[in-house]
Amino acid sequence: MDLSVFLIQLLNSLQYGLLLYLVAMGLTLIFGIMGVINLAHGSFYMIGAYMAYALAPLVGGNFFLTLLVGLVLAVILGYLLEWAFFSFLYDREHLQQVLMTYGLILVFEEVRSLLVGDDVYGVSVPDILSGSIALGDVMTYPVYRLFVSAVCLLLALGMYLVFTRTRLGMMIRAGSVNREMVQSLGIDIKFLYRVVFAAGVAIAAFAGMISAPVSSIYPGMGNQVLIICFVVVVIGGIGSIRGAFFAALLIGLVDTFGKVLLPEASGVLVYVLMALILLWKPNGLFKAG
Amino acid sequence: MSSSEHIIDAREIHAWYGSSHILHGIDLQINRGETVGLLGRNGMGKSTLIRTLLGHVKQRTGHISFFGKDMSKARPHEVARSGVAYVPEGRGVFPNLSVRENLVMAARPNKRGEQEWSYERIMQTFPRLKERETNLGGQLSGGEQQMLSIGRALMTHPELVILDEATEGLAPMIVNEIWRVVGEIRSSGMATLIVDRNYHKVLANSDRAVVMQKGQLVLQGEADKITNDPELTGYLGV
């Protein structure tokens, strides 16, 4: 592998890692911080992608407007979901959430099938971002992918700051360990968590929308990203936003170079990586914080 | 039904944990600026009473009003917002937040917008915390956690502080310090409800005391009267 190819592969892994982080970010909130084992995360991602497809004609095909409308809808969806399905689960055995979110996956898939059908769809890249830049004489790189990476970086940074620097972040983290005490301090934990949940859903759906143009939209797409998102959150160390970020980049790296250098084992590499990391550091790469 | 002189006016409080009936019709009033001691042996329902008043115990009946407002159905954060701070038994420090974060996360000025208990003042009051400022709550020793919990309560600038076994596990000097702080709180006009196993100290530092037995109030009155009540030692098992 000569240097220029190596550099391009590095770029590929970075970009893939960032995309992974974007998708896993909502899970970091709902699972990593709220402690809700959310199997339906992939469904939120799927819902986002289908919204990018289905909303576009309704808002006149403007991609950015679609994003905005979709985001608002996702927040509402998340808010309602938390109210209807999760608000009474916090006091219960954690595994009950597994059951609940499993049920939700099934429902979401069918509702999607009833509303939009089972076809494969594509969403086109918005015009201003549709160009490509040449990487040497080897290949070109779509501007849109760079745009997605930039959005990921911004979101990651924003979320990190909110969590570590603001009182809101502190309250959320506090709520994840002792709900009663948080209430005793005058904080409406129910509302707080509803908002966090809604934010998690919105971020997942946003990830689905923004990555729709570079991926395709197909039934079952949500379940495919689910496990890898869990891997990201867990390798990084549960509750750690920074950890999830580096974990995503690491997976991007291993996956990308694995496919090229060790093609026979590329499917299993991510899991080997996870097993090794957790055996070495049983609490993930970064502790909470 | 209640004058707004009362911070808490609770009547006919019953509470249950599952199927066990813990509180059997309790009437309790706390006036503004008043310090009340709550005494009783282990398991008599002191903590349960507090948690019921604060709305943490869901299975409850009776009337509870705070500051003259009926809050029988209020949720815990509404009670807290109305001006009540709680230092629970077992401290309730957030282990995943730093000392600093534990203190500032819920800090708010009092109803008049003043902040008497600033972060700096807490640090002065508990110098030990100053040294451990950036440590996580979970890394603190038991006593350090207790200080943190009290500091955190004070920073919400309540009208009433409820201290449930606030001196448990503290070194004698710190205990003295805590009692000094209680005195300070008392003189600043905040009301306090104190549960502590050292009943001498409680009585010495309260205006009034109530004694619980098996979920009922069996004795109440001025602190010095109670101190001399012959039945007291019987109720406390000493």
Place this chain on the structure above:
Amino acid sequence: EDALKVGLMLPASGTYAQLGNAIENGFKLYIEKEGGKLGGRDVEYVKLDDESDPSKATDNINKLIKSDKVDVVVGTVHSGVAAAMAKVAKKTGTLMVVPNAGSKLITGPMCAPNIFRSSFSNWQPGYAMGKVAADKGYKKVVTITWKYGAGEESVGGFKESFEENGGEVVKEMFVPFPNVEFQALLTEIAATKPDAVYTFFAGGGAVKFVKDYKAAGLMNSIPLLGAGFLTDGTLKAQGGDGEGLLTTLHYADSLDNETDKTFRTAYNESFEMKPDVYAVQGYDAAQILSIGLAAVDGDATKTKEIAAAVESAEIDSPRGKFTLSKAHNPIQDIYLREAKGEGNPVISVAAAKLDDPAKGCRM
């Protein structure tokens, strides 16, 4: 006489739901054309969602055969599920038609007198494309596909004929199924600079691969060849990126034979959409059954006679006429097509009357 029960074991949920739907439509279209009868008996359907889950396949087909007591099973899309079905059908002797799954197992080691395939074998389009690629003068080709049976068999077919005709497959790349992150391998392709790339992807993966290939700027420098599923039912979602792609398949748009024309109009009328290759496969599945059952007056248990009738018949499919091999796989023309708009019009016949090697079939 009571009705003939046909078990339709097709995917109704998951990735392949759309395919299952098309197959069912095609099948029913033919039966309706025949007045709702097969071999003189009224047809009654029993439907079952196979979920494309092989671990449930045995239970599902058992349910059809033993509980619902179907006379015939039709299914399915997923190769693993179809293989499990074939295993049971072979054991119980139930008449079965496979309307899609191209696994070599079905007309190979698991072949049986009572099992037929109305579609293709994975090997066939690949083999046809190998010759095309060699004829175009490509010397070095890279292949890329999912690491699973269908992909490997397709690539295997391509490699076989491409190398027979003097080319060389310089690199075989695999992506774990159903992973759709291709960027690393596209870079590797760009660095290898082959004369062309042969690929097998379907559904969501096909859409994503074509889009990524185009975005990586490779579409103009390195021609992309593929098995037909790359551009069948996916062109719209690819949003124009698939324009001009060359693929091989046993069906194409604008075939212009009479059967195809009537089939297309009828399909359009009944279902208000354009038929695709899966619909054709469903249609022909019904046709095969019709021929076989006509010879035995609808007695589906007489599998020997049915087999004899089908083997000697020429099936008048929308794809053109074809016959069935000894192993019961279609001996058919494989077309070279070029993607235009949302269709795949035919350019030429890439391989005429191509038979599958049917390795391992002892019948």
Place this chain on the structure above:
Amino acid sequence: MIYKEKGKTLFVGLFFLALALYPLVGGEYSITLVNKIMIYAILALSLELLVGSTGLVCFGQAAFFGIGAYAAILLSPEDGPASVWFLLPACVVLAATYALFVGALSLRTKGVYFIMVTLAFAQMAYYVVHDTSLGGGSDGIYMYFTPGEETWLDLSNPVILYFFTLLFLVWTFVFLAILLRSHLGRALAGIRINEQRMLASGFSTYPYKLAAFVTSGGIAGMAGFLFAVQDGFVNPEMLSWHLSGALLVMIILGGLGHLHGAMIGAFVFVFLQEFFKSAEIFGDFAEHWHLGLGLTIIISVALLPKGLVGLPELVQKRLFGTQAG
């Protein structure tokens, strides 16, 4: 308390009796279906030992199941039936061996990390059978002859296989029930609730957990053997996380911490699937059977905090009431 215990024993006894009598009334297909459910029930019991009793949430149980099943096929000769007496123990031992390996490593981690490490090892096993020629690749492999064919224990006969499976289901249940009352079982329960305290009391908890893990893996391997024998066909999806997840769903649905909960969960889960899939009841809407299943699961979480085993208690409460509140 005692009344409750007796009710439970009675229920389980009647349940097994019903299963034993079922072949008298059930048709051929429904016998094979019930047989398959019993296999899942065995598998659910094996997982219950880990999750409900020891507090180890294993997200890779399908791997042991799959290894048992693959072993059954790979170890069967192509030219004649294998001996049950050789094949079954071999499958159990192989699955247990893999469990020993996985457990030895993954038990170093805790909580969610443990969940994910077990998933990782299961995925490794999955990719080995999926991506190598060892197990026939993605399309799977099949068995040429059913073990025991032409002996008195002819497992290709559905009724014999049914009773064979039932025997193992009863055995697994009784074995686990006894085990959970024993020193080992109590120690596992202690570990579930408070491992730190167990260590301080003098229990080296690691070997205990490992023992539970290996036992569970072995039982899952046994279920795998039964599955392979029944279907004669296995494929990599048997090892996928979807199955591991579904198993978790079964035992949670049934009610964690109760052996009979795991069994009820398995039966109800499969029954619900069949019910919502049934075209006779739902007509064309049966295609959207996931919807019904999903909604039922959601409703049951909402109404049954303790799973299905909590149902009688809940009904009792509703009917007779307990206290004001």
Place this chain on the structure above:
Amino acid sequence: MNQHETLLSGQHITQRWGGLTALDDVSLEIERGTVHAVIGTNGAGKSTLINILSGELKPTEGQVTLLGNDVTRWSQPRRARGGLGRSYQRNTIYPDFTVSENCRLAAQAQIQRPWVWWNNAQQCQISTTNASNAILQAGLDDVSNSIAGPLSHGQKRQLEVAMCLSTHPQVLLLDEPLAGMGAEETERMLALLEQLKQDHAILLVEHDMDAVFRIADRITVMVNGKVIATDTPANIRSNPDVQTAYLGEH
């Protein structure tokens, strides 16, 4: 039996966490027949010391000797089986079990036979007897069949000690056993300690000075990870350093 043999000793124990030295070269010996109290400011490192002695923590430096064996490398359970029992500052009971089962399970640690999977553990003679003795000693006999979770705080503290006793330890490390107990329970606990010390060695970490001075035979005072004095109660009480650092105007 030598009345004053040393059962447990720690030598030169140091524990650092990053920049913080929680224990700085601490040595102490605990003898049979004595209650050895460790007192000290909050955060002085008392619980850390217990954690190290009991094997829950590996010290940065230092050695631990139990009944004449160097146990520095022994795991916590091994030390526990070797005769070391501890209680925690925070409750670590099994809330779902009854009080007696809590203790029985702890007692079971001494006779582990995990491979005997067919016997009902609750009918195990030895562990039930040990457990009921411990329950009696700790004064929990009237609640022995109640579920432990809903007990009051004080009762849970008693249970914590009872569980420790159930394992039949020779050395007891008690981390604030009196915390949260009422006057009556405190009396009972002190009487219990008095009785236990006949044939046990007890290390008692406690902030209740009245109790400590009543019962302790030796007292070690720690401040910020260092031992500032080890002596008899009378001498400690009059030690000016201890007065200023810990006791205040007690």
